[in-house]
Amino acid sequence: xxxxxxxxxxxxxxxxxxxxxxxxxxxxxxxxxxxxxxxxxxxxxxxxxxxxxxxxxxxxxxxxxxxxxxxxxxxxxxxxxxxxxxxxxxxxxxxxxxxxxxxxxxxxxxxxxxxxxxxxxxxxxxxxxxxxxxxxxxxxxxxxxxxxxxxxxxxxxxxxxxxxxxxxxxxxxxxxxxxxxxxxxxxxxxxxxxxxxxxxxxxxxxxxxxxxxxxxxxxxxxxxxxxxxxxxxxxxxxxxxxxxxxxxxxxxxxxxxxxxxxxxxxxxxxxxxxxxxxxxxxxxxxxxxxxxxxxxxxxxxxxxxxxxxxxxxxxxxxxxxxxxxxxxxxxxxxxxxxxxxxxxxxxxxxxxxxxxxxxxxxxxxxxxxxxxxxxxxxxxxxxxxxxxxxxxxxxxxxxxxxxxxxxxxxxxxxxxxxxxxxxxxx
Amino acid sequence: xxxxxxxxxxxxxxxxxxxxxxxxxxxxxxxxxxxxxxxxxxxxxxxxxxxxxxxxxxxxxxxxxxxxxxxxxxxxxxxxxxxxxxxxxxxxxxxxxxxxxxxxxxxxxxxxxxxxxxxxxxxxxxxxxxxxxxxxxxxxxxxxxxxxxxxxxxxxxxxxxxxxxxxxxxxxxxxxxxxxxxxxxxxxxxxxxxxxxxxxxxxxxxxxxxxxxxxxxxxxxxxxxxxxxxxxxxxxxxxxxxxxxxxxxxx
Numbered sequence: 239x240x241x242x243x244x245x246x247x248x249x250x251x252x253x254x255x256x257x258x259x260x261x262x263x264x265x266x267x268x269x270x271x272x273x274x275x276x277x278x279x280x281x282x283x284x285x286x287x288x289x290x291x292x293x294x295x296x297x298x299x300x301x302x303x304x305x306x307x308x309x310x311x312x313x314x315x316x317x318x319x320x321x322x323x324x325x326x327x328x329x330x331x332x333x334x335x336x337x338x339x340x341x342x343x344x345x346x347x348x349x350x351x352x353x354x355x356x357x358x359x360x361x362x363x364x365x366x367x368x369x370x371x372x373x374x375x376x377x378x379x380x381x382x383x384x385x386x387x388x389x390x391x392x393x394x395x396x397x398x399x400x401x402x403x404x405x406x407x408x409x410x411x412x413x414x415x416x417x418x419x420x421x422x423x424x425x426x427x428x429x430x431x432x433x434x435x436x437x438x439x440x441x442x443x444x445x446x447x448x449x450x451x452x453x454x455x456x457x458x459x460x461x462x463x464x465x466x467x468x469x470x471x472x473x474x475x476x477x478x479x480x481x482x483x484x485x486x487x488x489x490x491x492x493x494x495x496x497x498x499x500x501x502x503x504x505x506x507x508x509x510x511x512x513x514x515x516x517x518x519x520x521x522x523x524x525x526x527x528x529x530x531x532x533x534x535x536x537x538x539x540x541x542x543x544x545x546x547x548x549x550x551x552x553x554x555x556x557x558x559x560x561x562x563x564x565x566x567x568x569x570x571x572x573x574x575x576x577x578x579x580x581x582x583x584x585x586x587x588x589x590x591x592x593x594x595x596x597x598x599x600x601x602x603x604x605x606x607x608x609x610x611x612x613x614x615x616x617x618x619x620x621x622x623x624x625x626x627x628x629x630x631x632x633x634x635x636x637x638x639x640x641x642x643x644x645x646x647x648x649x650x651x652x653x654x655x656x657x658x659x660x661x662x663x664x
Numbered sequence: 665x666x667x668x669x670x671x672x673x674x675x676x677x678x679x680x681x682x683x684x685x686x687x688x689x690x691x692x693x694x695x696x697x698x699x700x701x702x703x704x705x706x707x708x709x710x711x712x713x714x715x716x717x718x719x720x721x722x723x724x725x726x727x728x729x730x731x732x733x734x735x736x737x738x739x740x741x742x743x744x745x746x747x748x749x750x751x752x753x754x755x756x757x758x759x760x761x762x763x764x765x766x767x768x769x770x771x772x773x774x775x776x777x778x779x780x781x782x783x784x785x786x787x788x789x790x791x792x793x794x795x796x797x798x799x800x801x802x803x804x805x806x807x808x809x810x811x812x813x814x815x816x817x818x819x820x821x822x823x824x825x826x827x828x829x830x831x832x833x834x835x836x837x838x839x840x841x842x843x844x845x846x847x848x849x850x851x852x853x854x855x856x857x858x859x860x861x862x863x864x865x866x867x868x869x870x871x872x873x874x875x876x877x878x879x880x881x882x883x884x885x886x887x888x889x890x891x892x893x894x895x896x897x898x899x900x901x902x903x904x905x906x907x908x909x910x911x912x913x914x915x
Contacts, residue, residue, distance in 0.1 A: 251709040254679055278676040278725050279783060284770040285758035293903060296869055300755045303680020303803060347686065351707065362708035364701075367693065382689045393864020395687060396680045396803045400865045407865020490775035576844075660679055 241266050241637050245645050250652050252352040252362070254304055255659025259629075259648045263637055271633050273626045273652070275494035277663035283612045291317050291403065291581055291607040298599065299397045301614065302661040304347070306397045307340035307388060308592035309599070309614075311464070316599040317403045319586025321607065326574060328566065329405045334464045335562045336391030336398070337590065338555035341463060343384025343395075344593035345510070345548040348656045349436065350377030353545045356650050357439040373435045376428035380552070383425050387559075390414055405576050412571050419563045422556050426524070429556065433528050433549050440532065440546065444647055448631045449539040450624055451503050452512035453485070455591050461513070461520040461554055463591040469516045472502040479589035482598040486615050491623075496662035498623040499615070505623035508595025509655065510547035511538065522557035525550050541628055542654045548593075581607025592617050594656050618662035621655050668817055671703035671715040672746075673736055675722030675729050676756055676786070680803040681747035682706050682721055688806050695810065698817040714739050717816060719799075721746040723756040724787040737793040742816060745789045746809075748802035748871050748904055755802070756786040757906045797822065802871035802904065805857050825855040828875050829868050832859035841867040842890045847900050851886055852878040871904045880912075 247259035256277045262270035282301055289297060295313045299306045311333055318325065351363045354377075358366055366374050385395040390410050392398025400408045410418075456476060457466030467476035468485055477485055488497040500506065514529070518536050521529065529535075529550045534543060585602045595617030602611040628651055636644050672682060685692060686707065702712035718740035724730055737743055748754035761767055764783060768776035775781070789795055797816070799809050808824070815822040825831075829850035833840065841848035841862050848867035850859065854875045861868050887893055894912070901909040 249705055251705045252707065254706065276780070278722075278729060279771065279781065280676050280725070280756055281759040281767050281771050281783065284761070284767040285755060287770070289758075289903075290899065293869070293900065296903060297755055297758065300678050300680070300802065303678035303683045306678070306680065351686065355709075361710060362701075364696070364708065378689050381686075385687055385689075393866065394860050396683060398864075399861045402866070408863070490772055490778065490781070492778065492780065495780055660674075660677065 243641050243644065245641060245648070247645060247649060250649055252355070253653055253657050253659065254661070255657065255663070257652060257657065257659050259645075259652065261633060261644070261648065263633070266637055268633050268637070271629045272493055273622065273629050275496045275622065275659055275663065277495055277659050279495045279663045282614060282664040286601070286609045286612040289609045291321060291579075291603055291609065294601060294609055295401065298614065301616070301664045302658055303396055304344055304658060305340065305592045305594065305597075305661065307337055307392060308590050308597050310392070310398050310401050311337060312588040312590045312597050312599040314401050314403055315588030315590070316586045316601050317588070319588060320584040320601055320603050321403065321579060321582060321586070322584065323404045323579065325405055328569070328572060328574060331562050331566055332391060332406060332409070333401065335559055335566070336388060336401075337463055338559045339384050339387030339391065341555045341593050342552050343381060343388060345552045346377055346380045346384060346432070348593075349545050349548055350374075350381065350432065352656075353653055356646065356653065357442045370435070373431055376431045380425055380428045380432065383421055387418060390418060402576055404579060405574055407576065409571055409574070412567055415563050415567060415571070419560060422560055422563075425556060426553075429553050433532060433553070436546060436549050437532050443540070443542040443546070444650070445540065446542060446632055446635065447539045448541070448628055450627065451501060451506035452515045453501065453506045453508050453596060453620070454513040454516045455479070455589060455596055456516050459520060461517045461522070461525075461558070463555075468589075468596065470501065470506070471515055479598065480587045482587065482589065482600070482615055483613070486598070486620060488615060488619060494622055496622055496659065497619050499620040500623060505627045506620060507541070507624045508617045508620045509544050510551050510593075511541070511544040512595065513591060514547040514550060521550070521554055524557055525554035528553045541651060544654045544656065548656070579607075581605065594618055594658055595620060614664060616658065616662045616664060618655070618657045618659060621657065622662065625652060625655055625657070665698070665817070667698060667700040668716040669702045669712065669714065670699040670717045670719070671712060671740070672701070672706070672719045673721065674706070675720070675733070675750075676725045677722030677747070677749040677754070679706060679721065681799075684803050684806045684809065688810065691806070691810065695813060699813060716741045717813075718743045719746045720744070720750050720789050723749045723753050724789065724792050725756065725783050727784065730792050733789065733792050742796045743793065744797045744799060744812070745795045746799050747804045748800065748873075750789040751798045751800050752873055752905065752907070753786045753788045754871070754904055758902065760785040760906070800824070800854065800872040801857055807858075808856055826876050827855050828878070829853045829855045829857070829859050829862075829872075831855055832857070833862050836863055838863045842886060842892075845890070847892055847896045849897065849900055851883045867900070869903050870901055874905060874908055
């Protein structure tokens with residue numbers, strides 16, 4: 239039956255930041271379909287001008303409360319590249335270890351608190367406390383572990399303080415790492431329960447497919463979050479992270495205070511699904527099994543499955559962390575006090591895979607180590623155009639459904655991207 | 665006891681303070697015994713018309729946001745500013761420059777004049793509406809947030825420390841950051857966070873704001889002792905206390 243509907247969702251709930259859904263159709267004809275971002279922009283690139291190299295990480299960490307480790311690590315890497323600082327293998331491995339904690343914390347928060355209510359047909363996690371007590375407890379335990387893991391390595395669980403250009407301001411002890419290892423081994427049971435619950439509810443995820451370009455860092459031999467070059471499903475060639483502006487092509491559009499990005503097509507996607515598609519061959523054994531059990535395959539082009547890919551990655555980061563801890567403990571933690579830094583003029587880029595996708599920071603410093611220019615390119619910026627293109631493809635497919643159902647499908651689509659909207663309006 | 669109807673709103677910020685509420689884990693379930701969330705966009709899909717307790721996170725940077733905040737104030741019996749961005753503008757104040765058009769061009773280039781990209785100098789929540797209580801810090805401390813909510817539920821007034829962060833470092837036996845040749849703002853910053861940053865290997869950057877009556881002479885003595893200058897202190901103070909940093913120019 240030809241459908242007429244108007245849907246205006248002002249400030250979508252259960253996402254980070256402010257986004258609106260605007261849909262209009264008359265007699266089955268789509269007239270308006272918009273993903274709007276009205277978030278107040280904060281102008282971080284302007285804030286950074288005049289800041290000392292020592293204070294830049296402190297400022298940019300505040301771009302995002304949920305992925306402050308990603309911003310801090312990308313920032314430190316960019317500053318080190320600009321100032322010509324190298325770090326030890328121990329520092330590199332401890333940072334990667336710390337970053338795993340943020341992936342676990344962020345993914346569990348997203349899947350358990352923000353997405354699960356849609357799959358269970360409720361408005362928040364609160365009713366699930368009584369209807370699904372065991373799995374909610376598992377979510378809380380895994381989330382708590384992610385946070386305490388971050389706190390051990392980063393000094394705090396939000397806006398870390400232990401990462402410094404050149405090394406660590408405070409190192410974990412071998413005993414603390416050993417304790418973390420024990421807790422990571424225990425959390426595997428919780429992750430298995432979460433994965434089994436998601437498997438049982440996966441039928442609630444819409445069967446919507448729209449192939450697009452998928453972009454992520456890639457580093458042969460490793461399911462990477464921290465090193466590598468920029469890879470894409472549209473080309474076998476990889477691009478050095480120093481050339482990120484050429485692949486993101488950020489531009490301003492009228493419907494969004496956050497910039498959009500495009501590479502080979504009108505839009506591309508970053509995040510867990512992109513990483514899985516590009517790097518699945520290097521997942522650890524239990525993560526590989528988890529993907530199989532969840533029905534996630536490299537051919538998947540269903541954006542709703544991003545949340546499922548996050549479950550797989552939650553297992554992956556725990557397995558990778560167990561390996562890292564073993565290597566660190568075998569060699570023993572060495573003191574490695576920070577060496578004095580002599581600032582010099584230069585430009586540097588740092589890139590990492592934030593929980594939501596590829597994140598780039600570029601800084602230019604003068605002879606005194608004062609920042610003169612900065613550019614930050616956020617995962618959600620790279621997803622906004624892709625969300626819009628998904629909207630345009632989805633509406634004709636579901637136009638005969640009841641209005642509340644259509645509204646829910648669009649809200650779920652936005653949530654699937656795990657957008658960090660205020661991050662993207664930095 | 666009737667539960668307080670609680671709402672949480674966010675303006676220009678990283679939403680890291682709201683995240684601390686989720687980060688209370690099981691403690692959040694305990695808090696739900698005394699408060700009932702009736703509007704909290706980031707976590708629940710309900711909305712409400714009135715609130716006993718409204719938490720406002722973030723800074724105010726646009727006219728439309730001032731209006732939205734005034735509307736929240738009208739609906740709220742008690743309004744609490746949540747975190748540094750709301751309490752004094754936080755890092756968002758770093759963008760405040762004499763020429764806001766130049767700030768817009770720095771980020772948006774040739775598109776900077778598009779109307780939806782308008783921005784005004786950053787204001788704290790208290791510069792737009794009356795604030796009843798503050799939860800300081802970047803991010804706010806979960807312990808202090810819980811304490812303040814429990815006080816408000818019991819209709820008592822919360823007491824926040826008026827001594828500097830140095831006191832908490834001493835109690836924790838944290839080695840002073842000046843011993844590492846670093847400039848630390850703990851000497852003038854309001855305590856209450858339990859000094860996690862110096863313990864985590866970094867200086868205090870003053871995210872909780874200054875103590876009511878900072879011991880300026882004491883701070884100068886420390887600068888002298890470690891070969892630092894008040895200018896070093898002021899440069900770091902810019903990050904979270906740019907207004908005070910400018911006021912202490914020349915001291």
